[in-house]
Amino acid sequence: MKIVVCIKQVPASNDAKIDPETKRIIREGQKAIMNPFDTYALEEGVRMKEKYGGEVIALTMGPPKAEAVLREAISAGADRGILLSDRVFGGSDTWATSYALARAIEKIGDVDLVICGKQAIDGDTAQVGPGIASHLDWMQATYVMAVDSIEDNNITVKRMHEDGYDVCELRLPAVLTVVKDINTPRVPTLKGRLAAQKSEIPVLKPEDIGADPDKLGLNGSPTRVVKTQPPEPRQTDTLRIEGSPRECAQALVRELKFRGLV
Amino acid sequence: MIAKTYIEKAEYRNIWVIGELLSGEIQPVTYELIGAARGLADARQCEVWTVLIGAGAGAGAGSLFAYGTDTVVVVDDSRLDGFQDEIEAKVLVRLIKKYKPEVVLCGATTRGRALIPRVAVMANCGLTADCTRLSIDPENGDLLQTRPAFGGNILATIRCPDHRPQMATVRPRVMKALEPDISRVGRIIREGILDTDADKMKRIIEIFHSREGALNLSDAQVIIAGGRGMKGPEGFRLLKDFAFRVGGAVGASRAAVDSGWIPYAHQVGQTGQTVQAKLYIACGISGQIQHLVGMQSCETIVAIDKDPDTPMMQMADIAIVGDIFEIIPEIMNELAKS
Numbered sequence: 001m002k003i004v005v006c007i008k009q010v011p012a013s014n015d016a017k018i019d020p021e022t023k024r025i026i027r028e029g030q031k032a033i034m035n036p037f038d039t040y041a042l043e044e045g046v047r048m049k050e051k052y053g054g055e056v057i058a059l060t061m062g063p064p065k066a067e068a069v070l071r072e073a074i075s076a077g078a079d080r081g082i083l084l085s086d087r088v089f090g091g092s093d094t095w096a097t098s099y100a101l102a103r104a105i106e107k108i109g110d111v112d113l114v115i116c117g118k119q120a121i122d123g124d125t126a127q128v129g130p131g132i133a134s135h136l137d138w139m140q141a142t143y144v145m146a147v148d149s150i151e152d153n154n155i156t157v158k159r160m161h162e163d164g165y166d167v168c169e170l171r172l173p174a175v176l177t178v179v180k181d182i183n184t185p186r187v188p189t190l191k192g193r194l195a196a197q198k199s200e201i202p203v204l205k206p207e208d209i210g211a212d213p214d215k216l217g218l219n220g221s222p223t224r225v226v227k228t229q230p231p232e233p234r235q236t237d238t239l240r241i242e243g244s245p246r247e248c249a250q251a252l253v254r255e256l257k258f259r260g261l262v
Numbered sequence: 263m264i265a266k267t268y269i270e271k272a273e274y275r276n277i278w279v280i281g282e283l284l285s286g287e288i289q290p291v292t293y294e295l296i297g298a299a300r301g302l303a304d305a306r307q308c309e310v311w312t313v314l315i316g317a318g319a320g321a322g323a324g325s326l327f328a329y330g331t332d333t334v335v336v337v338d339d340s341r342l343d344g345f346q347d348e349i350e351a352k353v354l355v356r357l358i359k360k361y362k363p364e365v366v367l368c369g370a371t372t373r374g375r376a377l378i379p380r381v382a383v384m385a386n387c388g389l390t391a392d393c394t395r396l397s398i399d400p401e402n403g404d405l406l407q408t409r410p411a412f413g414g415n416i417l418a419t420i421r422c423p424d425h426r427p428q429m430a431t432v433r434p435r436v437m438k439a440l441e442p443d444i445s446r447v448g449r450i451i452r453e454g455i456l457d458t459d460a461d462k463m464k465r466i467i468e469i470f471h472s473r474e475g476a477l478n479l480s481d482a483q484v485i486i487a488g489g490r491g492m493k494g495p496e497g498f499r500l501l502k503d504f505a506f507r508v509g510g511a512v513g514a515s516r517a518a519v520d521s522g523w524i525p526y527a528h529q530v531g532q533t534g535q536t537v538q539a540k541l542y543i544a545c546g547i548s549g550q551i552q553h554l555v556g557m558q559s560c561e562t563i564v565a566i567d568k569d570p571d572t573p574m575m576q577m578a579d580i581a582i583v584g585d586i587f588e589i590i591p592e593i594m595n596e597l598a599k600s
Contacts, residue, residue, distance in 0.1 A: 094391075095383060122412055124532060125391035127379035130347075134383035139348055139462050142376035156467065159345075161372045162480070162535075163284060166344060167468040181526060222388030222425040228418045231410065231551070234558045234577050240570075241582045248582045249592030252564065253600070255580060261484075261541045261562055262508060262597060 001054035001150070003045040004105055004114045006132070007073055008035040009066040010122045034069040037117025039076070040178050043185040044147065045115050046077030052150060055079045057108060061089055061100055067201050075188035075196035082108070086205040091218035094123075098131025099220065103211040104204065105136065113155070114175040118143055129177035139170040145181040273362050274426040277303045279312045279331070280354065280368040280378070284471075286318025291369035293329050293439035295432055298396055299367055300330035300440060302405070305398040306364065309333055313357065315350050317343040323450050328442035332449075335361075339455045344466030345373055351380040352459040358385050363427045365405050367396075370431035382429050388422030389429040394436050404428070414532045414555030435480060435538045436559075479528060484510030485539040485560070487530055489553075490517045491546015491567060491586060498524045501545060504590050507597060513537065513557070515547045531556035545586045549574025566590070 012031040045056045058073035060066050061084035070081025084104055092100065105111050114133075119126035126142075133140035145165065146158040156169045160179055188196075206213050214220055241251045256262045277299040282289040292312065299310045309332040314323055320338040327334075337353055358366065358381070366381075368374040370392045382389035395408035399421070405428040407420045422428045479485065486505040488498055498512065505512045513530040514523070530537055531553040542560035547553060549565070549572050557563070558577070565578035566586050575581040582589060 093388070094379065095388065098379075098383060119533075121533070123391075124411060124413070125379075126375045127382075127389060127391055130376055130379035131383050134351070134380040139464070140376065140380065141464075142347075143372045159372075161345075164470040164472040166466055166470065168344070169465040169467060171462070179526070222386070222422045223390060223420050224423060226406070226419050226421050228416050231414060231417050231555065234554075236563075236577060236579050238576065238578055239580045241580065242584070245584060245588035245592045248584050248589050249596045252580065252582060252593060253596040256541070256562075256564075257600070259562060262600075 001048055001052045001112045002108075002110050003048060003054060003056045004108060004111050005038070005042045005045045005056060005058050005073065005078065006101055006114060006116045006128070007038045007042065007058050007060045007069050008117075008120045009033070009060060009062050009069045010035045010120055032065065032068070034072050035117055035120045035122075037119060037121070037178070037180065039117075039185040040180050040182050041115040041117045041176075042073050042076055042078060043183045044176075044178055045113075046186075047183065048113070048147070048150065049077075049079075054112075057082060059101065059104055059108075060084070061092075061097060064203070070201050071196040071199065072188070074199050075192035076186060077192065080199060081201045083201055083203045084205075084209070085203050088206050088213050088216050091221065092216060093221035093223045094125050094127035094131055095222055096216050096220040098128045099135050099215050100206075100209070100211055101128070102132045102135035103209040105132065107204075107209040112172045114138075114173075116175065116177045118177045118179050126177070129175055133175035136173070136175070139174040140176070141168065141170055141174065142177045144176045144178045147176075147182070269424060269426050271426055274364040276309045276311050276333075276361070276363050277306065277365045278363040278367065278427070279310065280366065280374070281312050281314040281319075281326075282369045282371060282373060283314060283316040283319055286316060286321055288314070288322040288326070289369070289371075290439070291371060291432075291434040292326075294434065294437040295367045295369060296326065296329045296331050297439045298432065298437035299365075302365060302396060302398055306403060308364065311335060311361075311363065313337070313354070315342060315353055317341075320452070327446045327448040328444050330440045330446070333451060334448065335451045335453055337453050337455060341455060341460050341463065344464070344469060345376075346464055347373075347376045347380060348462040348464070349455065349460050350377055351384065353453075353455050354381045355384045356456070356459065357453060358427060366427045366429045368429075368431050370433045374431050378429060378431055385427070385429075387425040387427055387429055388420075389431070390420045391431050393430045393432045396430065396432070405430070410532065410555050413550075413552035415551050433536050435536055479511045479513055479530070479535050480537060482511035482537070482539055484508050484541045484543075485513045485530070485537055485557075486510050486543050486545065487513030487515070487547060487557070488518055488524075488545045489515035489547030490521075491548075492518060492523065493546075495523045497546075497587070500587065500590055504594060507594050510539075510541075513542075515550075515553050544574050544578065545590070547574050548572040549577065
């Protein structure tokens with residue numbers, strides 16, 4: 001099995017700073033981590049490799065410093081990493097990002113399975129995974145909470161829905177997005193850390209993956225961020241209740257009854 | 263040369279809602295989206311269309327006119343049994359090319375968020391995830407799509423100036439369905455699926471519907487939610503008792519879910535459920551913005567915490583300062599008396 005795990009480097013905190021011109025997120029000068037949902041995608045890929053053999057390739061698109069998440073992925077079991085980094089990629093929305101990742105996956109060649117986290121914690125769109133599948137015209141399964149089996153080029157997965165789950169079988173090659181219920185990621189080993197340190201991480205540009213520059217970056221993105229603002233606070237006059245637990249409980253129940261809520 | 267393709271915007275007309283079906287049954291988010299679409303369509307002086315794709319999709323089509331839709335497109339085929347995202351996406355792209363809608367709205371549910379990104383890529387258009395507000399720019403008629411990002415710390419407004427249709431997923435329980443008006447009428451258009459639409463078909467082996475957890479939470483009128491202050495799984499047992507007494511559901515903050523005290527299905531907030539209960543009792547939840555965005559539209563919010571100065575205690579309608587583990591049993595006693 002040749003497995004590509006797509007990873008995003010995200011700011012460690014949610015205190016977002018916005019570029020006033022592009023209205024996009026300023027990533028410089030912020031502590032950055034691997035998107036937490038991607039750690040489950042990586043772990044699932046590594047487990048599959050251990051069970052079925054093959055190779056796990058960690059793929060990311062971002063600024064040069066995004067290399068750090070690829071080394072982290074190698075220390076947690078990926079065989080190698082590939083970084084897509086170039087000014088032309090900058091400002092890509094989910095359409096352009098999934099296009100670039102799809103072209104890179106094609107360039108890698110003979111990939112059986114792509115695994116992504118269900119969404120990134122900064123953008124929260126959950127659009128890039130299905131977007132990659134669409135650009136590649138591959139099958140997809142989203143919100144995957146378990147991989148039951150891989151046999152004869154078919155993969156059987158359990159998909160989470162708001163109202164339960166379903167179990168379905170799809171043909172490889174395919175794209176999965178996974179939720180945190182799927183596994184518990186391992187802690188990187190010392191051996192893994194050493195491998196990560198020594199690993200050569202190739203940096204690919206649009207021409208290296210055969211991507212049309214007109215479909216990348218702000219130019220290739222159909223969406224435009226026109227305004228960002230802090231959310232409006234809920235306006236309330238808070239009724240404060242203090243006293244002994246019994247007094248508090250009595251006052252609350254009285255108030256809830258008055259409001260017709262119990 | 264996608265970015266430079268010239269789109270004749272005027273050819274694109276009408277606001278579309280992609281209906282959500284579960285075993286042929288129309289889901290509530292569909293009515294909410296029709297309500298939102300009606301407002302947009304009135305501003306654009308055009309029609310609301312609802313597209314129902316699925317096995318047995320035709321059954322409820324006629325009921326949608328009362329909620330504000332003018333036209334229903336039905337694609338009812340046995341090959342669409344279960345959630346076949348690849349097939350649904352191809353059908354939708356074909357319909358979009360044929361009828362050229364100006365706007366396409368879909369629920370930001372697990373199904374909607376799987377289906378629509380696939381469609382947006384194929385249809386070459388922009389897509390905004392998880393919108394909480396939609397409006398029409400009076401100057402140029404573009405759809406303004408507002409969504410929370412960065413865990414709710416920022417509201418971003420997005421537009422798609424040069425691509426049509428403009429596509430958005432919308433959070434369930436954010437938009438309001440209209441009161442049904444049974445005098446409203448409309449037309450139903452039936453479309454089929456082509457063999458080429460169904461070249462990638464999943465084999466659905468098992469479907470399990472559960473009223474436990476998420477669904478229960480999203481429909482609940484009363485929610486008892488716990489955070490880090492519940493200290494462990496035992497704390498949530500207390501909340502379950504409390505919820506049972508008041509006929510409510512149990513919610514949780516991300517911190518409690520990440521600590522493994524309660525399953526993810528109970529998580530309220532940016533990466534969990536959005537809830538609109540009449541009464542939300544937050545127990546030991548500090549009220550990080552990620553949590554607040556998922557519950558701040560509840561009617562009455564009660565916070566119980568030792569710390570009087572948390573964001574949750576500040577924004578609540580009623581704030582009780584004290585020990586949760588002592589106060590909740592007293593509340594249950596007090597309720598038992600009445």
